[in-house]
Amino acid sequence: GAGVSQSPRYKVAKRGQDVALRCDPISGHVSLFWYQQALGQGPEFLTYFQNEAQLDKSGLPSDRFFAERPEGSVSTLKIQRTQQEDSAVYLCASSLDGYNSPLHFGNGTRLTVT
Amino acid sequence: AQSVTQPDIHITVSEGASLELRCNYSYGATPYLFWYVQSPGQGLQLLLKYFSGDTLVQGIKGFEAEFKRSQSSFNLRKPSVHWSDAAEYFCAVDVGGYGNKLVFGAGTILRVKS
Numbered sequence: 001g002a003g004v005s006q007s008p009r010y011k012v013a014k015r016g017q018d019v020a021l022r023c024d025p026i027s028g029h030v031s032l033f034w035y036q037q038a039l040g041q042g043p044e045f046l047t048y049f050q051n052e053a054q055l056d057k058s059g060l061p062s063d064r065f066f067a068e069r070p071e072g073s074v075s076t077l078k079i080q081r082t083q084q085e086d087s088a089v090y091l092c093a094s095s096l097d098g099y100n101s102p103l104h105f106g107n108g109t110r111l112t113v114t
Numbered sequence: 115a116q117s118v119t120q121p122d123i124h125i126t127v128s129e130g131a132s133l134e135l136r137c138n139y140s141y142g143a144t145p146y147l148f149w150y151v152q153s154p155g156q157g158l159q160l161l162l163k164y165f166s167g168d169t170l171v172q173g174i175k176g177f178e179a180e181f182k183r184s185q186s187s188f189n190l191r192k193p194s195v196h197w198s199d200a201a202e203y204f205c206a207v208d209v210g211g212y213g214n215k216l217v218f219g220a221g222t223i224l225r226v227k228s
Contacts (some may be wrong), residue, residue: 004157007203040220041220041221042219042221043204043218045216056215091157091158100165100214102160102163103158103160104157105158107155107157108157114177
């Protein structure tokens with residue numbers, strides 16, 4: 001497919017478990033973003049990659065959140081010791097070059113922490 | 115701090131009627147502004163964006179928006195709504211200076227009645 005692909009689509013975790021969320025951006029897209037969307041809210045910026053470099057991680061809410069993009073393509077968002085407040089939809093987006101080129105969003109991973 | 119306010123949580127319009135969704139922003143510099151649409155279970159799709167120049171911008175699906183600096187507003191309009199326009203709409207402002215680190219409003223849910 002030509003779009004941004006995220007997996008899993010749904011994830012249920014018990015409080016304290018670690019989770020890993022995957023994002024496959026559009027091929028050739030240099031820039032990759034993660035956003036968190038809580039229920040009834042707009043998305044909130046988490047972090048930004050240009051190729052494999054994480055240029056901005058100012059939105060990560062705590063040191064339990066970690067993102068990587070080791071080869072400049074697929075990215076993984078990892079949440080350690082999940083808490084109930086981590087329940088949200090995690091959206092990944094990619095863009096061709098990050099400089100005013102449009103964002104293409106995936107359908108998101110809905111994380112529920114019980 | 116930068117912020118986006120969408121005063122209307124829900125709006126219901128009749129099919130064929132005109133639509134205006136309100137958006138006010140708070141940002142110190144010249145803003146880059148966006149409108150996105152999100153259907154249930156889907157990612158966000160860019161409707162239109164304003165970077166500079168003509169303050170009336172045209173987007174996809176017959177939408178337009180007008181940037182009014184004096185009112186700090188960027189309202190979305192459509193002259194005749196179709197049932198397929200039912201979705202949630204998000205206004206956003208870029209705070210990263212590169213067009214993709216976005217602060218979103220809380221969204222407006224549009225319902226279309228036949």
